[in-house]
Amino acid sequence: MVQSETPRRAALVTGGARGIGRAACLALATGGMDIAVNYAGSAAAAEQTAADCRALGVQAVALQADVRRPEACKQLVEDAAAAFGRLDVLVNNAGVTADKLLLQMTEADFDAVIETNLKGAFFCTKAAARLMMRQRYGRIISVSSVVGLHGNAGQANYAASKAGLIGLMKSVAKEYASRGVTANTVAPGFITTDMTAAMPEAARAAANAAIPMGKPGRPEDVAAAIAFLAGERAGYITGQLLCIDGGMGM
Numbered sequence: 586m587v588q589s590e591t592p593r594r595a596a597l598v599t600g601g602a603r604g605i606g607r608a609a610c611l612a613l614a615t616g617g618m619d620i621a622v623n624y625a626g627s628a629a630a631a632e633q634t635a636a637d638c639r640a641l642g643v644q645a646v647a648l649q650a651d652v653r654r655p656e657a658c659k660q661l662v663e664d665a666a667a668a669f670g671r672l673d674v675l676v677n678n679a680g681v682t683a684d685k686l687l688l689q690m691t692e693a694d695f696d697a698v699i700e701t702n703l704k705g706a707f708f709c710t711k712a713a714a715r716l717m718m719r720q721r722y723g724r725i726i727s728v729s730s731v732v733g734l735h736g737n738a739g740q741a742n743y744a745a746s747k748a749g750l751i752g753l754m755k756s757v758a759k760e761y762a763s764r765g766v767t768a769n770t771v772a773p774g775f776i777t778t779d780m781t782a783a784m785p786e787a788a789r790a791a792a793n794a795a796i797p798m799g800k801p802g803r804p805e806d807v808a809a810a811i812a813f814l815a816g817e818r819a820g821y822i823t824g825q826l827l828c829i830d831g832g833m834g835m
């Protein structure tokens with residue numbers, strides 16, 4: 586019997602221009618996937634990430650979309666699928682912070698973080714699941730945080746959004762398990778990116794002190810876990826949460 590060839594896979598990474606998202610694009614491209622690099626404002630960085638993916642021998646495009654807008658997410662998923670003829674992997678990576686102690690946190694601070702981190706993932710997942718379900722194959726991975734598991738003073742909005750992602754992925758996992766679509770979550774700890782560079786030095790020192798490995802992670806450490814969950818061989822893993830945190834969340 587002639588074995589059917591595995592099709593070339595295609596992935597969409599939200600917030601793929603910088604930091605963890607960029608590293609995820611490169612890790613997936615290294616594994617032979619075509620890549621749609623989503624960005625909100627970082628057009629030049631997104632084009633650079635796409636060019637770096639192409640240099641690895643795959644196709645890659647940069648696609649602008651603000652994940653806070655449902656229509657933009659729908660269009661983004663359609664454009665990614667149109668670019669490569671299919672969409673096999675969605676990485677919900679786009680995220681923001683607006684840290685304040687609870688009593689100082691306004692409704693706008695709360696909404697801004699929930700809209701990007703949680704609702705953005707909901708909109709993209711909904712659009713992608715529709716395609717993946719028909720395809721009978723898909724891998725959805727959301728980038729949560731150890732803060733979503735343990736909470737963090739000054740990050741009630743962020744922690745709520747990241748905890749929400751875990752419930753979102755588990756629910757999607759249950760709804761689409763029978764269609765060959767998996768949904769998993771990664772929870773990075775303290776990773777060196779623009780997001781953590783913006784923290785005060787004392788807060789960064791405190792975070793490092795809380796890591797048994799004694800050092801921050803690299804975007805590539807998170808990307809390796811994303812690439813694993815996005816691969817064919819992770820097909821029997823769904824609804825799971827994988828911490829990439831140097832032991833921080835133990």
Ligand code: NAP
Nearest residue numbers: 600604605624625626627651652679680730773776778780
């Ligand atoms: P980063 O360097 O600040 O990158 C954030 C990314 O999110 C950027 O690519 C940005 O795109 C994108 N983004 C923000 N708002 C968006 C929107 N409305 N629509 C589309 N994209 C949007 O942060 P990072 O550290 O790589 O974070 C990536 C993810 O990992 C986030 O979800 C973050 O919460 C999570 N995480 C990070 C850490 C850490 O220690 N760094 C720990 C745990 C979890 P533009 O540049 O185009 O605006």
